[in-house]
Amino acid sequence: MKISVIGAGYAGLSSALLLSRHHLNRITVYDRFDRVQTIGAGILIQPSAIEILKKLGLYEQLIDHGEKVYHLEGINHRRRQVFLTSYDDYSPNSFGIGIHRSLLFQSLYDKCKIQSNITFQLSREITSLADLQVTNDLVIVASGSHSKLREQVPIKQTYQPYPYGCLWTTIEDNEIARHRLCQYLRYSQEMFGILPSGLNHNSKRIVSVFWSLPTRLKTTYSLENVLERMKYYLNDTHSDFFEKLKQANYSFAIYGDVYMQRYDHENLVFIGDAAHAMSPQLGQGANMALIDSYFLDKSLQEHNDDVRIALQMYTHMRRRHLRFYSQASKFLTPLYQSDRQIYGRFRDLMFTISKQIKFSRRMSSEILCGKRISWIRNKEIEY
Incomplete structure (x- = not known):
């Protein structure tokens, strides 16, 4: 099967890698940049x-x-501790893995490069899906949340930019936030996050730092004021870490919400953020991209005689899982990022109570783990 993949991010690379295991497939990965790389924390x-x-x-x-x-x-x-979500509440010995996004990206890319049936076409921006559909058996669109290619298909869809983004940086530090993601909150108007992110290229432990900020302040915010607020949350116990924050370089990230009524059209399929971008509040973006790739490969194996049927089955298999996390994201995001103080007050009250209840703790952990597909029924995705 001749396959074109548009976009060399997590979704594009992982789908190419999974599909390359079937040696009759011939896969070309297109990317508009002159080298394959990722940025971020x-x-x-x-x-x-x-x-x-x-x-x-x-x-x-x-x-x-x-x-x-x-x-x-x-x-x-x-x-005061508002919430403590533990992976153990889902299953003993469960955990997440904090890692710098470039390491996961490089691991996927390096493995793709050694596959004889994957080739890369860089500095190549795809502007016409119809042309690729004619010359390929399968076209996979994995070009991210801001992709304009969605507009070329007759699928009901929406794209909504989020009013909040974040400042981010990475810091070398051996002590802070070991084995836990820490979030410091003032109602829903301030959120300061510290995520353990593994080792950098110098084998030094790093953490990623995030500060929530309205996008309207992207060009006018005061870094001095942000640092003062960070200092307040850290207090005197992490003075060395604060000195590193003062010396760091910061970037601003913006996000959007993408909805598509279905993900397939003829011999074309949308995956990853191109199909269902959501708020980073639940931290599911890269995870959903990897899961998309797995189920796309699975549906193609089960219906290898008919690509269109396989893609329709892919949409069916992914719909409930993605709908659940889209709903959860839309519900939770204003509780953390909003101009309305009452949302944050409601979050603090609700989570302070729910963390005392075993059922609520387990459900929170299930949502965090990325496997739940229903608010009511205790069901998970099945691989």
Whole structure:
């Protein structure tokens, strides 16, 4: 089968790698940049995606260079613990893996490069899906949340930019936030996150730092004011870490929400953020991309005599899981990023109560792990 993949991100690379295991496939990966690379800070790989990394043969490498994360902790501006979500509440010995996104990306890219049936066409921006559909058996669109290619298909869809983005940086540090993702919160108007992100290229432990900020302030915010607020949350116990924050370089990230009524059209399929981008609040972006790739490969194997039927089955298999996390993202994001103080007050009250209830703790952990597909029924995705 002749396959074109548009976009060399997590979704594009992982789908190419999985499909390359079928040696009759001939895969071309297109990317508009002159070299394949990624930018950004750390990500949290959840148990849902760890299953896929094992199938790709990347698990051991990521364990060696990442940091196991056992808890997600939220502390408010009064220094009270609002929530503590533990992977153990889902299953004993469960964990996430905090890792810098470039390491996962490089692992996928390096493995793709050694596959004889994968080729890369760089500095090549695809502008017409119809042309590729004619010359390929399968076209996979994995070109990210801001992709304009969605507009070329007759599928009901929406794209909505989020009003909040974040400042981010990475810091070398051996002590802070070991084995836990820490979030410091003032209602829904401030969020300061510290995520363990494994080892950098110098084998130094790093953490990723995030500060939530309205996009309208992207060009006018005061870094001095942001640092003062960070200092307040860190207090005097992490003065060395704060000095590193003062010396760091910061970038601004923006996000958007993508909805598509279905992901397939003829011999074409959308995966990853190109199909269903959502708020980073649940930390599921890279995880969903990897899961998409797995189920796309699975549906093609089960219906290898008919690509169109396979892609329709792919949409069917992914719909409930992705719908659940899209709903969860839309519900939770305003509780953390909003101009309305009442949302943050509601979050603090709700989570303070729910963390005392075993059922609520388990459900929170299931959502964090990335496997749940229903609010009511206790069902998970099945690989």
